[in-house]
Amino acid sequence: MKVLVKSQVVKLKQVEHMNSEKNLLALVSSTSSIGPKKFCVSLFCTFQDERNLYMLMEFVQGGELFSHLRRAGRFLVDVARFFAANVLLALEGLHQLDIVYRDLKPENILLASNGYIKLTDFGFAKRVPDRTWTLCGTPEYLAPEIIQSKGHGKPADWWAFGILIFEMLVGYPPFFNSDGQGPFGIYEKILACHLIFPQEFNPSAMDLVKKLLIADRSKRIGNLKGGINDIKDHDWFKGVDWNLLLQQLIPAPIIPKISKPSDSSNFEYYPAAQMDDLPGIQRGSRPLSYDGHQYNSNQSDQDIDPYGYLFESF
Template identity: 35%
Template sequence: MSSSLVRGAKNELYQYISYASANEDTELTDHFKQRWSRVSPCDATLSLDKFQLIRTLGRGSFGRVVLALLKMDSHNKMEGNKFYAIKIMDKRKLVRYKQLDHTLNERRVLYCLQHPNTVRYFFSFKDNSFIYLSLEYISGRDQQRNFKQMNSMRFNLGGDLFTYLRHTGKFNEKHVKFYAAQIFLVFEYLHHFDVLYRDLKPENILIADNGYLKVTDFGFAKHVPGRTYTLCGTPDYLPPEIIKHKGYGKSVDWWTFAVLCYEMAAGQPPFSGKDHIQLYEAIVNQRYTCPSSFSNELADLIKKILVIDVSTRLGCMANGNKDIQNHPFFDSVNFVKIYHQTENSNSVPYKPAKKDPLDPSSLSQAEEPIRVSRHNLHEEEFRMF
């Protein structure tokens, strides 16, 4: 494994001892390094017929996410039902839209993650037509939604930040801090291993039944020890360096972090335009204003991150992510308690209502069948999966 994969535990820029003890730090690092160096191959013992498909949780351009129940058999003896959210992606579409590398990156990153605020990955398998990523199913407000955004597959597994934000309009700053601190911890963790997320937005943030966040959809995640030039992301959240086709690194995640903080507090992103051209012009010219309802601390945090010059952007200077963590906006935040999810329950803004995955009210219509080709499509391209 390349020595550039993991920065030293005492690196001044990207350490995450803000919430991990020395032993935890070593354990997390070893876990990531070991898994990155030997990505688990597809499980050849699994196939779609071992699962009962219950319902579609969401759709995207390359497939859908389905709630599935692992069937019991003589080799699978476990207590209770085991539910998974299985991301099913069409091989032909992945090849046609040149998403193969993104898909391989997604599986590799998911396999390596060990963080309370990221969705858990279990296994993958494939057949003649599709590849399957099995993720944890988060019970709660489980409603089918249809998303058609080109570059993402969003799904609601127990409430998501997008739905909750649209329902409430905007969050008070106490709640913004609670949610923003968790996203900070995820980015701090990913950046420690030189992994960029690159697709932050409310739709990609789930709310578990304990009220804490789970970042999902790692389709654009990538190990970048230096700079990359890939154009990807969501228009409202694109940083200027991507729009201008400049090389970029961890700076892009901190830009999206500030956009998310703004949207949570204001109910809408900071930049707008009649079309993408006008939107991008507003972004590269920093045409936005903070509402008067923002505290001085929140407005200052956003102002210092939404900076065109990456060398002066908060989170990208000499002290790295520590400048964000130590900003006055987070003075009242206990990052250790948030990481270990031990905050007083009264501090948790919202907990989705639990719902039985097999509730008859959710099974009003038969699940659309998965049709698999008799021929192994794109066998060579997916040989490494």
């Protein structure tokens, strides 16, 4: 359950993002396309009360790919290839819906109980038939065209895909802040695009990463005439049965340990707001609306929702 305080969403100017995230997750969850349904987290329903927004989503128990990568240090080639192929199918499905994900990173990739991935956090995702100009995403994964405000679209996801492959095989992204300069130091490194590969880096993976991390998006693999098939047919993915992978019939290299349906032990502990700390939430209380059905209650003047008009479609 994702709970968001309306006043904070408004204060941080995230109203458009929240409505967009809800609409995109609803689209992904209802599509007939297999890729997004199998490789993206599902949204079951949304509702709200006078103070908060609620998003009831699929509980993906295997934890973040980031946590598994950090424990391993780096992934073996076959492990990285499996997860990269999963992500490729997820992005393929999203792009077919004209959705640019824009925040690909290990922290936003969850492992399901069968070891397959689920993309989560669609806060930066957007339906983009052509291009958009918003600067958003995680600095280490931003494509040059995003940094330079040249307008970006699906090719930006292919750049991030190259960063992800590099990070899975090495343990850290190719462009990161090592001198305390903050994001601007990272941006300079991205624009310089000087790649340094460890000596043991897999040669075919190196070739693919180089083709993904081309600053000129018109020459970037995935954005060429062959589209995503150029990536699928690359030598690094040789031997991958894409149909079996789509049906999730290939054994995963990492199977999360899950003891019960409510097991959350695969997730890192982050201090979170307690129920009593969230405005408007009381034990046993019912939301103002659920799936379009209104609950009648004797509301006092202080319970009137001043932000309701901003979330009419939520």
